[in-house]
Amino acid sequence: MKLLCEMCRKEITKDKRTLQQNKYIHVVFGILGDELGYSMAEVKQLCKQEFGLYDEAVNKKTGETFYVYRSTADLSKKDFAEFTEKILILAGKMGIHILNPEEYFNTPAIGAVS
Numbered sequence: 385m386k387l388l389c390e391m392c393r394k395e396i397t398k399d400k401r402t403l404q405q406n407k408y409i410h411v412v413f414g415i416l417g418d419e420l421g422y423s424m425a426e427v428k429q430l431c432k433q434e435f436g437l438y439d440e441a442v443n444k445k446t447g448e449t450f451y452v453y454r455s456t457a458d459l460s461k462k463d464f465a466e467f468t469e470k471i472l473i474l475a476g477k478m479g480i481h482i483l484n485p486e487e488y489f490n491t492p493a494i495g496a497v498s
Contacts, residue, residue, distance in 0.1 A: 401464040419480050
Protein backbone atom coordinates (compact mmCIF):
# COMPACT_ATOMS: atom_id res chain seq x y z
CA MET A 385 0.00 0.00 0.00
CA LYS A 386 1.33 3.43 -0.94
CA LEU A 387 1.30 6.24 1.59
CA LEU A 388 0.74 9.68 0.07
CA CYS A 389 1.41 13.05 1.64
CA GLU A 390 -1.90 14.83 2.18
CA MET A 391 -0.40 18.17 1.18
CA CYS A 392 1.84 17.42 -1.81
CA ARG A 393 0.56 13.95 -2.86
CA LYS A 394 4.08 12.49 -3.06
CA GLU A 395 4.66 8.90 -2.07
CA ILE A 396 6.24 8.34 1.33
CA THR A 397 8.45 5.25 1.47
CA LYS A 398 10.25 3.44 4.29
CA ASP A 399 13.10 5.40 5.85
CA LYS A 400 11.72 8.52 4.22
CA ARG A 401 10.07 11.21 6.29
CA THR A 402 6.89 10.07 7.98
CA LEU A 403 3.38 11.41 7.47
CA GLN A 404 3.60 12.86 10.97
CA GLN A 405 6.89 14.63 10.15
CA ASN A 406 5.38 15.97 6.95
CA LYS A 407 2.25 17.21 8.70
CA TYR A 408 4.34 18.95 11.34
CA ILE A 409 6.71 20.71 8.91
CA HIS A 410 3.73 22.10 6.99
CA VAL A 411 2.44 23.54 10.29
CA VAL A 412 5.89 25.06 10.91
CA PHE A 413 6.04 26.56 7.40
CA GLY A 414 2.55 27.99 7.92
CA ILE A 415 3.44 29.60 11.25
CA LEU A 416 6.64 31.10 9.84
CA GLY A 417 4.78 32.34 6.78
CA ASP A 418 2.16 34.04 8.93
CA GLU A 419 4.80 35.60 11.18
CA LEU A 420 7.12 36.74 8.37
CA GLY A 421 4.68 37.62 5.60
CA TYR A 422 5.54 34.78 3.22
CA SER A 423 3.50 31.97 1.74
CA MET A 424 4.14 28.42 2.95
CA ALA A 425 5.86 27.60 -0.37
CA GLU A 426 8.11 30.65 -0.06
CA VAL A 427 9.11 29.73 3.51
CA LYS A 428 9.90 26.19 2.36
CA GLN A 429 12.20 27.48 -0.40
CA LEU A 430 13.85 30.00 1.92
CA CYS A 431 14.56 27.24 4.45
CA LYS A 432 16.01 24.99 1.75
CA GLN A 433 18.25 27.88 0.71
CA GLU A 434 19.25 28.77 4.29
CA PHE A 435 20.18 25.20 5.22
CA GLY A 436 21.81 24.07 1.98
CA LEU A 437 19.11 21.74 0.74
CA TYR A 438 20.18 22.28 -2.85
CA ASP A 439 22.76 21.28 -5.41
CA GLU A 440 24.63 23.69 -7.61
CA ALA A 441 24.32 23.05 -11.34
CA VAL A 442 25.94 24.64 -14.37
CA ASN A 443 24.33 25.60 -17.66
CA LYS A 444 26.46 23.76 -20.24
CA LYS A 445 26.02 26.46 -22.85
CA THR A 446 26.54 29.61 -20.81
CA GLY A 447 28.51 28.39 -17.80
CA GLU A 448 25.96 30.09 -15.55
CA THR A 449 25.56 28.40 -12.17
CA PHE A 450 22.19 27.94 -10.52
CA TYR A 451 20.62 26.03 -7.65
CA VAL A 452 18.46 22.96 -7.94
CA TYR A 453 16.50 22.60 -4.70
CA ARG A 454 16.09 19.08 -3.33
CA SER A 455 12.69 17.73 -2.41
CA THR A 456 12.09 17.25 1.30
CA ALA A 457 10.16 14.11 0.31
CA ASP A 458 13.50 12.49 -0.52
CA LEU A 459 15.02 13.09 2.92
CA SER A 460 15.44 10.23 5.37
CA LYS A 461 13.64 10.44 8.71
CA LYS A 462 16.91 11.46 10.37
CA ASP A 463 17.81 14.12 7.78
CA PHE A 464 14.28 15.47 7.86
CA ALA A 465 14.37 15.70 11.67
CA GLU A 466 17.69 17.60 11.45
CA PHE A 467 16.25 19.98 8.84
CA THR A 468 13.22 20.60 11.06
CA GLU A 469 15.40 21.19 14.13
CA LYS A 470 17.47 23.79 12.27
CA ILE A 471 14.27 25.60 11.29
CA LEU A 472 13.02 25.59 14.89
CA ILE A 473 16.34 26.97 16.13
CA LEU A 474 16.25 29.74 13.52
CA ALA A 475 12.64 30.56 14.42
CA GLY A 476 13.62 30.79 18.09
CA LYS A 477 16.47 33.17 17.25
CA MET A 478 13.91 35.37 15.47
CA GLY A 479 11.67 35.33 18.55
CA ILE A 480 9.09 32.99 17.03
CA HIS A 481 8.11 30.21 19.43
CA ILE A 482 6.93 27.04 17.72
CA LEU A 483 6.01 23.92 19.65
CA ASN A 484 8.46 21.08 19.02
CA PRO A 485 6.99 17.94 17.43
CA GLU A 486 6.42 16.18 20.75
CA GLU A 487 4.65 19.21 22.24
CA TYR A 488 2.62 19.73 19.08
CA PHE A 489 1.38 16.15 18.78
CA ASN A 490 0.70 15.79 22.51
CA THR A 491 -1.23 19.03 22.98
CA PRO A 492 -4.98 18.40 22.99
CA ALA A 493 -6.95 20.30 20.33
CA ILE A 494 -3.79 21.24 18.39
CA GLY A 495 -2.12 18.23 16.85
CA ALA A 496 -2.91 15.41 19.25
CA VAL A 497 -3.09 12.08 17.49
CA SER A 498 -5.95 9.95 18.69
